[in-house]
Amino acid sequence: MTNEKNFSAEPILLGVLHGAYGLKGWVRVQPFQDTQALLSSENWLICDREGGVRPIRMEKAKVHGAGLIAKLEGIETPEQAAELRGAVGMYRKDFPQIEEGEFYWVDLIGCEAVNKAGETIGVVKGLIDNGVHDILDVQKPDGSSVLIPFVDSYFVEADLENRKIVLDWDPTWS
Template identity: 45%
Template structure:
């Protein structure tokens, strides 16, 4: 299997095959600031009250690109390992502070280690520079389809992890890409030497030798891993 990091989105595979990774995303609730800035309002980019329920933060606008209003986005993972979530979505949701804007995408493509895009409406370099610092969200439903045994990181966050004996090992709070494969970062309740409650942590490689099943409907991952490892 593999986990895809969609900063563009976040894919992951749990297998001994090469894994691709996208980044762990957790959408933060954002409220609209009624005193929203005028930037983008005349260009097809419009203010909205809330993000879609399945919106996932996948990157941030870091600069203008060229002279015709294109923007440059730093994805939360390598553009080549998840930038397709940014390039496939027809609409981006831009967030800065309490402001939220819907931004139809004319064209977006991978460029080196980033993604560059032309958003809807007329624009020039100065208008593109005004978007620096805005975070980019896309709908989870717009993520590209995955292959067999591939998963987006965002879909694994929050899943319960148990071993084959049914012993609870904790909950996935994050994933780590170590270059060779993804690693599940799992937290569980524990106690210190004085008996005080603390949070323990386990790291389990997301590869087929350890990860046996991923049941997203049941929100559970079964692993070949002992509680005292």
């Protein structure tokens, strides 16, 4: 039930380019989730719809409203910035270090979710941010989904090396 895929060699999409900002080649970026990874690394990727990936160095970035604005190396005019299309991503190796007990969503997706008794709940297929806390979207063996709050009262441990999350959850709960 575990996902054996190695994400370290694949781009992880973190946001979408939304055109030019200002007159000096800055671009608008709408992040999919937390902006920390994008703000902390200069090693960005531009991923186009055809599957092309182009590395680009982020020179400066800052939060602007609900998104980011960024100055990318080699992009000097609003026309050049407006031509950029696609998603912004990074390789997992370029993500900033996080504190113990914190997790990047990409590391949890594909993990087998089991309860403390070792019973299978399902596989984490995604996460949802409801504004208060994260929620695990777990696909059960029968193909249905169960949403499990990713909070201390249900979370026991994560063994990312073995792609397993242990939860205090009864598999019969829907």
